[in-house]
Amino acid sequence: MALNTERAARVMAAAAERGLSQLLVTDPLSIYYLTGVTTEPGERFFGLLMADGAAPVLFVNELFPLEHPEGCRFVSFTDADDVPALLARYIDAERVLGVDKNMPARFLVPLMESGAVAQVALGSFAVDGARAIKDAREQELMRRASAINDACMAEFAALVREGVTEREVADQLLGIYRAHGAEDHSFPPIVSFGANAANPHHTPDDTRLEEGDVVLFDVGCRLPEGYCSDMTRTFFWGKPSEESVRIYDIVRAANEAAEALVRPGVRFCDIDAAARRVIADAGYGPCFTHRLGHQIGLDEHEPGDVSATHDEPVQPGMIFSIEPGIYLAGNTGVRIEDLVLVTEDGCEVLNRFSHEPRRLDR
Amino acid sequence: MALNTERAARVMAAAAERGLSQLLVTDPLSIYYLTGVTTEPGERFFGLLMADGAAPVLFVNELFPLEHPEGCRFVSFTDADDVPALLARYIDAERVLGVDKNMPARFLVPLMESGAVAQVALGSFAVDGARAIKDAREQELMRRASAINDACMAEFAALVREGVTEREVADQLLGIYRAHGAEDHSFPPIVSFGANAANPHHTPDDTRLEEGDVVLFDVGCRLPEGYCSDMTRTFFWGKPSEESVRIYDIVRAANEAAEALVRPGVRFCDIDAAARRVIADAGYGPCFTHRLGHQIGLDEHEPGDVSATHDEPVQPGMIFSIEPGIYLAGNTGVRIEDLVLVTEDGCEVLNRFSHEPRRLDR
Numbered sequence: 143m144a145l146n147t148e149r150a151a152r153v154m155a156a157a158a159e160r161g162l163s164q165l166l167v168t169d170p171l172s173i174y175y176l177t178g179v180t181t182e183p184g185e186r187f188f189g190l191l192m193a194d195g196a197a198p199v200l201f202v203n204e205l206f207p208l209e210h211p212e213g214c215r216f217v218s219f220t221d222a223d224d225v226p227a228l229l230a231r232y233i234d235a236e237r238v239l240g241v242d243k244n245m246p247a248r249f250l251v252p253l254m255e256s257g258a259v260a261q262v263a264l265g266s267f268a269v270d271g272a273r274a275i276k277d278a279r280e281q282e283l284m285r286r287a288s289a290i291n292d293a294c295m296a297e298f299a300a301l302v303r304e305g306v307t308e309r310e311v312a313d314q315l316l317g318i319y320r321a322h323g324a325e326d327h328s329f330p331p332i333v334s335f336g337a338n339a340a341n342p343h344h345t346p347d348d349t350r351l352e353e354g355d356v357v358l359f360d361v362g363c364r365l366p367e368g369y370c371s372d373m374t375r376t377f378f379w380g381k382p383s384e385e386s387v388r389i390y391d392i393v394r395a396a397n398e399a400a401e402a403l404v405r406p407g408v409r410f411c412d413i414d415a416a417a418r419r420v421i422a423d424a425g426y427g428p429c430f431t432h433r434l435g436h437q438i439g440l441d442e443h444e445p446g447d448v449s450a451t452h453d454e455p456v457q458p459g460m461i462f463s464i465e466p467g468i469y470l471a472g473n474t475g476v477r478i479e480d481l482v483l484v485t486e487d488g489c490e491v492l493n494r495f496s497h498e499p500r501r502l503d504r
Numbered sequence: 505m506a507l508n509t510e511r512a513a514r515v516m517a518a519a520a521e522r523g524l525s526q527l528l529v530t531d532p533l534s535i536y537y538l539t540g541v542t543t544e545p546g547e548r549f550f551g552l553l554m555a556d557g558a559a560p561v562l563f564v565n566e567l568f569p570l571e572h573p574e575g576c577r578f579v580s581f582t583d584a585d586d587v588p589a590l591l592a593r594y595i596d597a598e599r600v601l602g603v604d605k606n607m608p609a610r611f612l613v614p615l616m617e618s619g620a621v622a623q624v625a626l627g628s629f630a631v632d633g634a635r636a637i638k639d640a641r642e643q644e645l646m647r648r649a650s651a652i653n654d655a656c657m658a659e660f661a662a663l664v665r666e667g668v669t670e671r672e673v674a675d676q677l678l679g680i681y682r683a684h685g686a687e688d689h690s691f692p693p694i695v696s697f698g699a700n701a702a703n704p705h706h707t708p709d710d711t712r713l714e715e716g717d718v719v720l721f722d723v724g725c726r727l728p729e730g731y732c733s734d735m736t737r738t739f740f741w742g743k744p745s746e747e748s749v750r751i752y753d754i755v756r757a758a759n760e761a762a763e764a765l766v767r768p769g770v771r772f773c774d775i776d777a778a779a780r781r782v783i784a785d786a787g788y789g790p791c792f793t794h795r796l797g798h799q800i801g802l803d804e805h806e807p808g809d810v811s812a813t814h815d816e817p818v819q820p821g822m823i824f825s826i827e828p829g830i831y832l833a834g835n836t837g838v839r840i841e842d843l844v845l846v847t848e849d850g851c852e853v854l855n856r857f858s859h860e861p862r863r864l865d866r
Contacts, residue, residue, distance in 0.1 A: 182705075185805055205794055206705065207833075221795050222813050241609050248605035250612065251626050264613050309682075317675065343544070343568065432567055433583050443547055451584050471569075 143178040145198060145213030149272055150176055154194060157268040162240040164193040164233065165265045168249070169242050171440040172269040173200070174368065177211040187225045187249055190214070191232050199232050201225075225249060230258030240265015243445070270445045274437055275459040280369065281483060284439065284461055287371035288481055288492035290322045290363055295375055295495050298359055302379060302502045305350055308333045312346035315361060324363035328370035328442040332360035339376065339475035342432060342467060353380035356474050357502060362442060370442045372463055373493045374479035378501045387499070389426065389468040389476045394497050396420040396466035397478045400434060404464075404482050404489035410452040417466040418450075426468045435463035438481060460484045461492070505540040507560060507575030511634055512538055516556060519630040524602040526555040526595065527627045530611070531604050533802040534631040535562070536730065539573040549587045549611055552576070553594050561594050563587075587611060592620030602627015605807070632807045636799055637821040642731065643845060646801065646823055649733035650843055650854035652684045652725055657737055657857050660721055664741060664864045670695045670708035677723060686725035690732035690804040694722035701738065701837030704794060704829060715742035718836050719864060724804060732804045734825055735855045736841035740863045749861070751788065751830040751838045756859050758782040758828035759840045762796060766826075766844050766851035772814040779828040780812075788830045797825035800843060822846045823854070 153176070157165055167173055167190040174180040177200065181188060186203040199215040202208050210216045219228055226249070233239055239259045241250060243266045253259060276284060297318050301311045312333045319327065333346040336355035351357070357379050362372035376390065400417040414434040421430045433449035438461055446452060448462055456462075465479030480493040515538070519527055529535055529552040536542040538552060539562065548565040561577040564570050572578045581590055588611070595601055601621045603612060605628045615621060638646060659680050663673045674695045681689065695708040698717035713719070719741050724734035738752065762779040776796040783792045795811035800823055808814060810824055818824075827841030842855040 207703065221809075221811060241613070243608060243610035245609040246605060247603050247607040247609075247612055247624075247626060250609055251603070251624060255625075262609075262613060263617075264609060313679065341569065431582075447583070449583055 143209045143211040145177055145211055146175075147213065150192065150198065152272045153268045154192060156271050157240055157265060158194075160267070162238060162263065162265050162268070164191070164237055165240040165268060166191050166229070166233075166245070167242055167266070167269055168245045169266065169269070171368070172242070172266070172273065175269070175273055175440060177214060179208050179211050180368070181206040181208055186221075189229070191229070193234065201228065226252040226256045226258060229253060230256055233258050235259055238263050240268065242266045267445070273439055273444060274446055275457060276439060276461055276483070277459070280439065281459070281461075283365055283367050283369040284371075284481070284483065285492055287324070287363060287365050287369050288373070289494075290319065290324050291361065291371035291373045292493055292495045294318050294322055294363070295359065295361070295373060298361065299377060299500075299502055302351065302357055302377070307348050307350050308335055308338070308346035309348055319363040322363075323365075325366045326364050328362035328364040328372060332358065334358040334475070335379075337472050337474060339477075340469040340471045340473060342469060342475070342477065351379055354383060355379045356382065356386050356476060358475065358477060360477065360479065368440050370438055370440070371492075372438055372442055372479065372481060373495065374465055374477045375495060376476045376478060378499065380501070380503050382501075383474065385470065386474045386476065389470070389474070390499050392421055392424045392426060393466050393468055393476045393478050397464055397480065397497065400464045400466065401480065401482060401489065401491055404456060404484060405487060406458050406484060407455045409455050410446070410448045411450050413456070413464070414448050414450055417464065421466060421468060429468045429470060430466060431469060432467070435465050435479075437462045456484045458484050458486050505571045505573040507539055507573055508537075509575065512554065512560065514634045515630045516554060518633050519602055519627060520556075522629070524600060524625065524627050524630070526553070526599055527602040527630060528553050528591070528595075528607070529604055529628070529631055530607045531628065531631070533730070534604070534628070534635065537631070537635055537802060539576060541570050541573050542730075543568040543570055548583075551591070553591070555596065563590065588614040588618045588620060591615060592618055595620050597621055600625050602630065604628045629807075635801055635806060636808055637819060638801060638823055638845070639821070642801065643821070643823075645727055645729050645731040646733075646843070646845065647854055649686070649725060649727050649731050650735070651856075652681065652686050653723065653733035653735045654855055654857045656680050656684055656725070657721065657723070657735060660723065661739060661862075661864055664713065664719055664739070666713065668713050669710045670697055670700070671710055674708035681725040684725075685727075687728045688726050690724035690726040690734060694720065696720040696837070697741075699834050699836060701839075702831045702833045702835060704831060704837070704839065713741055716745060717741045718744065718748050718838060720837065720839060722839065722841065730802050732800055732802070733854075734800055734804055734841065734843060735857065736827055736839045737857060738838045738840060740861065742863070742865050744863075745836065747832065748836045748838065751832070751836070752861050754783055754786045754788060755828050755830055755838045755840050759826055759842065759859065762826045762828065763842065763844060763851065763853055766818065766846060767849060768820050768846060769817045771817050772808070772810045773812050775818070775826070776810050776812055779826065783828060783830060791830045791832060792828060793831060794829070797827050797841075799824045818846045820846050820848050
């Protein structure tokens with residue numbers, strides 16, 4: 143374990159561009175990205191204070207025995223210690239402190255009240271920006287995570303049988319992922335039958351499969367090295383309704399139109415618009431209720447989404463999802479999602495699992 | 505779904521005692537506690553703004569279709585909306601805003617920067633204080649969750665067989681919980697063999713069971729109604745080392761000394777001290793590295809821990825864990841944990857599973 147000095151320098155340079163010279167990083171995945179050290183601190187404080195001209199300081203509750211990463215100072219504390227007071231010893235109160243977007247108020251408000259810091263600003267854009275550009279090793283791990291997802295999707299589809307419930311299917315996925323070398327789900331899997339597919343965030347329940355249902359899997363795994371996959375496929379069980387078939391074709395066309403557009407310089411909002419236009423032109427605009435996609439890497443949702451409000455251009459090394467959907471409440475729903483890696487002159491679609499419509503009862 | 509006006513009034517009264525007259529509640533479990541409405545907002549904003557003299561306002565991303573609870577105003581928004589600007593319309597900028605301890609900086613910092621609020625303070629103590637006193641129905645649900653945990657622990661112990669790995673055991677627990685009517689784990693289960701039990705937060709891995717190991721289960725389930733259980737038992741596989749037997753007896757004595765002390769008026773720190781003294785007197789003080797326990801209810805860890813720094817008295821209706829442990833790095837570890845409910849004149853230990861040392865190989 144050692145501070146990754148190249149990444150740390152990139153982060154501090156990005157912070158400096160917006161006038162920040164000290165950052166308190168508290169996202170455990172960002173700390174892992176920078177130091178190789180990982181833990182799940184739960185409700186306890188875990189932070190890396192980075193400042194120009196000094197070695198970063200890692201703050202760890204002694205409940206979590208960690209290797210001290212080379213290149214960092216190390217401060218351990220107990221449940222009885224006053225964390226804001228401890229941080230105050232290392233923070234420069236005269237300078238703005240950049241804080242993590244996820245830093246909870248229970249640490250931030252006392253820190254501000256303690257007078258340890260004159261002003262705070264959101265600072266995690268600097269680490270998030272570095273994390274958004276995946277290097278060659280990270281790209282390889284992301285390819286591997288998606289290859290596992292492709293292979294597992296074929297096995298997941300084979301679990302679907304007459305009379306099975308969503309939950310019975312969902313409970314079997316982790317074992318399959320692990321047999322393929324994944325560490326865990328990257329998020330709680332979504333398995334939706336029939337009308338449940340109209341809720342994009344449905345939780346698998348005791349709903350039983352019925353003739354004519356769509357069967358939607360939105361699933362991903364995390365490698366032991368921490369990188370995530372995320373893919374959605376929608377299948378049919380029995381003869382689908384005409385409307386299910388129609389929206390399947392529209393969603394597929396929206397997915398493929400967006401993927402065809404991805405190359406350096408194209409803006410996130412343009413990619414979102416390309417998919418949205420296909421759906422709107424077919425008359426289903428109001429039924430595509432979410433952004434087109436999100437970036438992904440160590441975390442299954444990383445900042446910088448593929449949406450109408452994000453007008454920055456995509457860059458080589460970025461990886462994000464393309465996941466258009468049409469949701470007809472009380473009736474049916476379809477979503478088709480792949481991950482794409484932006485290359486020098488286009489993109490590589492990391493998921494190879496077919497977009498062809500498929501009945502699982504045959 | 506409707507605002508629970510009695511709970512809301514208790515919360516606002518507690519806030520008023522510390523000079524707060526508007527609260528922004530963002531803990532989904534607190535919103536559930538107050539309104540009966542539940543969702544998992546992920547990275548999206550989800551909040552309930554409570555202020556004296558006005559109906560609370562529930563802010564929900566339209567991605568999460570929710571029933572509008574009676575007694576609340578309802579504001580829905582999309583991913584394209586500016587949440588701080590939306591909140592600003594309802595917040596009184598002249599008054600201090602009490603915010604949730606877990607409110608992330610990505611909402612809090614822009615809210616402060618927008619000028620929508622002159623001053624913030626931590627405000628979730630008011631909801632947390634109300635949630636800490638369980639009413640009769642909540643007590644009944646907590647009893648049921650622990651009764652399931654007791655029944656399942658017996659089945660978990662029966663999964664332990666020669667050559668099994670921690671993960672093979674851990675992966676079977678959820679199915680058993682569900683067969684008993686639980687909805688899910690209340691936290692990722694800990695299954696630790698041998699020296700792994702010396703890490704109180706060990707994650708089950710591919711370690712295989714060996715003769716002479718301790719076998720530690722720290723497990724809990726969540727009911728469909730949302731209430732949690734949490735219990736730890738440590739067993740032996742084969743003939744245990746003398747030291748494992750010795751620390752088992754000490755930890756058991758520490759657990760029982762603490763449980764015998766619980767009654768209204770006794771301070772949390774005194775209960776912690778009672779257990780800690782037993783362990784220190786036996787020469788293992790430095791090996792008990794964490795607080796004695798935590799409160800529990802809708803969440804598996806609720807505020808107000810059983811620790812040296814918490815000098816408030818316990819009150820009837822509070823439920824918390826008593827979980828002393830001794831951890832000998834690289835060697836072995838023991839923890840014994842029950843949940844207790846404070847009654848009018850003592851306490852009810854919610855876990856009935858025996859504290860007797862037990863070999864699982866016989």
